[in-house]
Amino acid sequence: MAALLNKGRAAFYALPMAINTIIFDLGAVLIDWHPHHLYNKIFTEPAQRDWFLENICTNDWNEEQDGGRALAEGTELRVKQFPEHEENIRVFYGRWVEMLNGPIDGTPEIFRQLKESGKYKIYALSNWSAETMEIAFSQFEFLDWFDGMVISGLEKMRKPEPVFYQLLLDRYSIKPEEALFIDDNKRNIIAAEKMGINSIHFINAAQLEKELKSLDIL
Template sequence: MITTIIFDLGAVLIDWSPNYLYSKVFREEEMRFFLETICTPAWNEEQDAGRPLQEATDLLVAQFPEHEANIRLFYDRWSEMLQGEIPGMIDLLRVIKASGNYKLYALTNWSAETFPIAQERFEFLGWFDGIVVSGVEKDRKPFPSFYNTLLNRYAIKPDEALFIDDNLRNIRAAEQLGINAIHFTHVDALKPQLIDYGIPVGTV
């Protein structure tokens, strides 16, 4: 029986993408090159794991001085990467919360320095019984230690928990720890999967 539901945030509840910022700066092909070779996902993950934003920026500027201005935009205008809520997901979260039958947690790869921006913008982040942020813990998905931080801090039994994430790598890591997991693609695909676990979704 599921008693606990654990949500990823980015691309599950919150629509975040560097494309939203850099599409204002580059043409499509230039933007793709910049985000695949300079401000890469691997570079960003190190900030998620606790590396300071200033240190990360200085590192890239030293490597790519010709791109300094656009590198600095990444965190100077980071809030422009937050587009809003994933359609339908907050209504679904509200229904689950209102049922009163589940503990709700978030387990997110997110810089400790930028997460407060999201907390100010998205009221629903206050609905969770706990949020574990990678940048605060200086650890991240898919490492087992990060999942165990959540499980141990809130006394969660893995076999009673359901984890929802858009990244298949993170899903596999959760399953290795005995946590039930759903690979998120779209709210309409998620609803019947939740029902299969006995979680009511109402008329959302």
């Protein structure tokens, strides 16, 4: 099935599917998390903000913390490397809560409909620091709706590593061909499809709802 998925969305929609499992990413799918929400308050010019996030507190650096490195360790390593940016580096995790901008409009409602249908087991597979995950749980009640979660910071591995997807499949006895994975990162979608997991590249809630209805899932 995954091979057919790579030939285009038309092939995907034409296939008879027996999906019984939905797998959600969290950040940028259900939760509006982005460093811009914090650094817009720090930098007066978007170009300054973008340069800092592309060169100092980069996505690759943040993913090391998502993969299990302690926030304090990651912070000190970056400060040592870029001491002239110490203040703005320290606020990345010191004011991390300000990167949360509420739920993604419309997606929790889709989650609720899938949950209430009773047709699916629903899991989360997310690159997220174990330390900041505690903050998210205090803010978003829908995180309690999942039948299970696999969080990178707890497992010391992350997307798009195949072993991370396999951990979810094995832990919850999921057959890849019976699962549908939803993620905003195309890199992670490609990795899932290579493992035979049907996937939707999330753009926004309206697009997700349309695709789920086309698949007769919603």
